[in-house]
Amino acid sequence: MSDRSTMPTRIVAGTAHPGLAAAVAAVLGLRPAPCDVERFPDGELRPVVHGVQGGDVYVVQPTGPAVDDHLVELLLLVDACRRAGAGAVTAVVPYFGYARQDRRGRAGQAVGARVALGALASAGADRLVVVEPHTVALEAMSPVPVEMLTAVPLLADGLAELTPDEAVLVAPDLGAVKPAEHYARLLGRPVAVVRKTRLSGESVHAEELVGDVAGRPAVIVDDMISTGGTIEAAVRVLLAHGAAPDIAVAAAHGPLVEAAWDRLGRLPIRCLLVTDTLPAGGARAVPLRVRSVGPLIADAVARLHHGRSLEALLMRG
Numbered sequence: 001m002s003d004r005s006t007m008p009t010r011i012v013a014g015t016a017h018p019g020l021a022a023a024v025a026a027v028l029g030l031r032p033a034p035c036d037v038e039r040f041p042d043g044e045l046r047p048v049v050h051g052v053q054g055g056d057v058y059v060v061q062p063t064g065p066a067v068d069d070h071l072v073e074l075l076l077l078v079d080a081c082r083r084a085g086a087g088a089v090t091a092v093v094p095y096f097g098y099a100r101q102d103r104r105g106r107a108g109q110a111v112g113a114r115v116a117l118g119a120l121a122s123a124g125a126d127r128l129v130v131v132e133p134h135t136v137a138l139e140a141m142s143p144v145p146v147e148m149l150t151a152v153p154l155l156a157d158g159l160a161e162l163t164p165d166e167a168v169l170v171a172p173d174l175g176a177v178k179p180a181e182h183y184a185r186l187l188g189r190p191v192a193v194v195r196k197t198r199l200s201g202e203s204v205h206a207e208e209l210v211g212d213v214a215g216r217p218a219v220i221v222d223d224m225i226s227t228g229g230t231i232e233a234a235v236r237v238l239l240a241h242g243a244a245p246d247i248a249v250a251a252a253h254g255p256l257v258e259a260a261w262d263r264l265g266r267l268p269i270r271c272l273l274v275t276d277t278l279p280a281g282g283a284r285a286v287p288l289r290v291r292s293v294g295p296l297i298a299d300a301v302a303r304l305h306h307g308r309s310l311e312a313l314l315m316r317g
C-alpha cells in the first residue's frame with residue numbers, strides 16, 4: 001500500500017447520512033468538504049462538491065432507503081470528485097444496498113450487487129469501504145478493491161453490557177452462522193442456528209433449530225433487519241423450543257421499514273442493538289440501542305491514508 005499521507009484527506013458527505021460523515025470527519029479532526037445536492041424540478045439529482053482538488057477523498061454515503069436515490073447520488077458524487085481533480089476517491093458505503101442480490105434467486109433476475117459495484121467503479125471510485133456487507137462475495141464481484149469492516153466487536157461489546165452471560169447466540173439463518181461464531185468467540189457463549197426459507201421479500205418460514213436454548217435467554221444476531229420477518233420467524237422457533245421469553249437482537253444494519261416496528265413490538269424482545277450505518281428512524285416499539293461506527297470508519301480512513309494495514313478492522317473469512 002503506498003503512503004499517501006502527504007495528500008490532504010477530504011470527507012464528502014452525501015445526503016443519506018450526513019451525521020455519520022460528520023462523526024467520521026470529527027474523529028479525524030476534519031470537517032466535511034462543502035457539498036450541495038441540487039435537484040431539477042423533475043427530481044433529477046445534481047450534486048456539486050467544493051474543495052476536493054488535490055486531496056484524497058472519502059465519500060460517505062450508505063445506500064439505504066431510499067436505496068436508488070442514494071446510490072445514484074453516490075455515483076454522481078464520485079464522478080464530481082473525480083472531475084474536480086481529487087486524488088484517490090474512496091466510496092465509503094457503510095450499508096451497501098443491493099448486496100442481497102449477489103446471485104440470481106430465480107431465472108430472470110439480475111445480479112444487483114454486481115451492477116451496483118460495476119457502476120461505482122465506472123463512476124471513478126478507486127476503492128470501496130463497506131461495513132458488514134450481506135455477502136463477502138462483494139469483493140469477488142467488484143472491479144475495484146473492497147475493504148469489508150466488521151462491526152461485530154462493537155456490537156459484542158454492547159451485548160456484553162445488555163444481555164446476561166448465559167444467553168445463547170442465535171444465527172437466524174445459515175448465512176448468519178459465521179458472524180454468530182465471531183460473536184461466540186468474543187463473548188464465550190454457545191451458538192444455535194435456525195433454518196430459514198425465504199418465501200418472498202416480506203415473509204420467511206422457519207421451523208428447525210440446531211442447538212439447545214431450553215430455559216435460556218437468547219440473542220439473535222444478523223447482518224440487517226428490514227421487514228423484521230427473519231427475526232419474527234426466529235423468535236417463534238426459539239419460543240417453540242423452550243427459550244426464555246427474554247430475547248435480544250443485534251444487527252449491524254437497521255434499514256427497518258415502518259411495518260417492522262409493529263412486527264417486532266408484538267414479540268418478547270427486550271432490546272434491539274444496531275449500529276448507525278443508517279440513520280435511526282421509525283416508531284421504535286422496542287427499546288433501541290445504537291453504537292456508532294464513526295470511530296471504526298475513521299480508523300479505516302486513517303489507516304488507508306497512511307498506508308497501514310486494515311487487518312485488525314476486517315471481517316473474518
Ligand code: R5P
Binds near residue numbers: 175
Ligand atoms: C438475509 O439473508 C439477511 O441476512 C437478513 O436476515 C434479512 O435480509 C433480513 O430481512 P428481513 O428483516 O426483511 O427479514
